Amino acid sequence: MKTFKIFLIFFLLLGFSQLKSDEKDDVLKSKILKNIRCLICQGQSVYDSESDFASTIKLIVDKKIRTGSSEIQIYQYLREQYGNWIIYDPKLNKSTYILWLLPLLLFLFGGAIMYKKISIKK
């Protein structure tokens, strides 16, 4: 009876850990899908879209997660097929550095103007 109880607890724990792992995969899947642009919809992520294209991408992301691909590997795969545009959060590289640096430059420029104005008032 004792052995049976130990086995029962063991299998329950095993099932629970599987449940936890599925939950983790679902969170990762949602995160990735929200960061992928639906290329045939207007302003929608793959997560939000019900289009044919989005449903195929959802299937692929699901398969890739189940076969152990990381988030970066999945983004890389989609970039190779469709280019940088498919990812909402583009990587810092030669073609996107203006996109990343412009807000920072504008912020510094605005700050400098404000600082100058305040110093003149004083």
Add this chain to the structure above:
Amino acid sequence: MKDKFRLFVIIIFLSFCFGIFYKGLDNSNVYAPKIKDKKNIPIFEAKKFNSSVYHKSEKIFKEDTFYIVNIWASWCVPCRKEHPLLMELSKNQSVKLIGLNYKDSMKNAKNFLTELGNPYSQILIDSDGTLGVEFGAYGVPETFLIDKNKKIINKFIGPINQEVLEEIKLIIK
């Protein structure tokens, strides 16, 4: 003098913005990345029409010729429109047409080919659309031109028309 300069800067800035938005009006809303580098055909395994055996991509594209991969489905209305052009293209000896039957039922696909003719030398089944993604497809219909080095050299989104047909003929000549 200072006010005039400020006005000048504002006018230049507004003209610049107007120019950008005015130019943007003509831009297409459909995004299609240009093929800058010739991409290799993907490595995959797929079932052929009327067969339960999986075939490797290297065997499918084994001949030293141009290939056209056309994604089609019986439920796709634009596919009907481009089909006569594909039939015309299939008569050309310097190219082989490979059909990728996308998310379709076998019965409907067969009826489609019986009704309109079969331009394909081989038909692959893409029941869940994942094979299309390997090629970088958006949907259906879509056509890829593959050269003798097994590289994708052109991609046509949507149904092909007479103009595209002439372009393809010129490349494969």
